[in-house]
Amino acid sequence: MNHTDDSLALHTDKYQINMTQAYWQDGMQNRQAVFEVYFRKLPFHNGFAVFAGLERVIRYLHEFRFTESDIDYLREDGYSEEFLAYLRTLRFTGTLRSMKEGELVFANEPIMRIEAPLAEAQLVETAILNIVNYQTLIATKAARIKHVVGEEPCMEFGTRRAQELDAAIWGTRAAYLAGFGATSNVRAGKLFGIPVSGTHAHAMVQAYRDEYKAFAQYAETHKDCVFLVDTYDTLKSGVPTAIQVAKEFGDRIRFRGIRLDSGDLAYLSKEARRMLDAAGFTETKIYASNDLDEQTIINLKAQGAQIDVWGIGTKLITAYDQPALGAVYKLISIEDENGTMADTIKISSNPEKISTPGRKRVFRIVNKASGKSEGDYIALEHEEPQNEDHLHMFHPVHTYIAKFVSSFEARELHHTIFEDGSLVYPIPALQEIREFVQANLQVLWEEYKRTLNPAEYPVNLSKACWDNKMRLIEEVRQKVQQTMKA
């Protein structure tokens, strides 16, 4: 490395810096700009996503600055001294409104809203999307897996397969937040207080060239023992040897379990259970791992597998079946040359992809009688849906799909995190976020939670928000027509 890696300011796409340069040269850099973060499609065909990444976004914005090494590097790239001097002064001075980490989020609703001088808001886009896309994706995958597992513990085993070090660490945190119970990554334990636990690998049995010696040595050195029983022959050698060592060591160890890591996990777990029970080890748990995900787990359960603890690595930490969430960062409002805010829109031939202009608030409309959510309601900044007796909720594209809701609680989902550059939000403990996820899931009807073909959760626009969108679409249409005539 030629330069010290002492900041994340350059963790951005070059075009952000180039746009910033254009704004700065034009004197536009301090115009207030409002951007929103949202995705258009839920990952894994799931019925909801679990938002994760806020804590890291907070750290990033808090520390945002171009260091001398960043400036030196940009100088080599030919940027002018005047522009570099300007970059050196930049800090995040804006306002961030965001959903809390652990909030359930759906397609086409703003997760975050960044309101800042244009240059700042533009420069932070890439890192914010990088963080939110990955962490939300993994938290959602973890929630899917946890949903099919149910009450049994899930352990995160993915570090060796993760897309490098950061992904392992923050992915583990996302998995824990969404309901996993422990990780094998010791550094994640140190950094975030996640419970760390583990068994042992085939290498240990191979190193001793003998299962008995390996298990016995493990038992000599550890009170809690989980023996990996599939190195040679699970039922003929692994399980009997584990039982033998456990009997020999008696009270000197706690024989917590055995781990199965290959072969037919349903058959082997049932046989192993029978053998452990027959030997009196009815409390000893059966751990299973080997490329597990929600599909294999559903299948194993359907076969009556006797698995008590699930170790899940590759398919979780890499979001194997959908390796990217497509959250975007879109400009929704910008200060014009007269100092007034003007809403902006991005048109698409696909109506679902047309952005929704203007500063907005998102509410979860919870039916007071059932305690369940009727859907999310996106309103313009000044609106107070809570004050309405009957809320008209209609589909933003197919507007005839509509209902009136009464006796509801409109829970606002955005919170102020930074106010004019100051952090005003107390970052919650990870444990609290974990509990928040479970409480949020309680509010969702089961129809939205099933992993296969879930029902589509309503995300509606208020009439005022919808009208504003239609007004801008018409404005753009007229502008395009005038351009064509000219």
Ligand SMILES: Nc1ncnc2c1ncn2[C@@H]1O[C@H](COP(=O)(O)OP(=O)(O)OP(=O)(O)O)[C@@H](O)[C@H]1O
């Ligand atoms: N009873 C089962 N029903 C459905 N899937 C299973 C069952 N048992 C195991 N699996 C899954 O099938 C896949 C089998 O993996 P693989 O082909 O690598 O076989 P293996 O026995 O694990 O071999 P290896 O020794 O190379 O690990 C894994 O994803 C595993 O989780």
Ligand SMILES: O=P(O)(O)OC[C@H]1O[C@H](OP(=O)(O)OP(=O)(O)O)[C@H](O)[C@@H]1O
């Ligand atoms: O299967 P995952 O969900 O990724 O869980 C982690 C895997 O990592 C370990 O073995 P590794 O894959 O390194 O080697 P092995 O399976 O060939 O023993 C462990 O035994 C699991 O199988």
Ligand SMILES: O=C(O)c1cccnc1
């Ligand atoms: O502790 C384990 O059993 C473990 C840890 C990482 C990967 N696979 C298994």
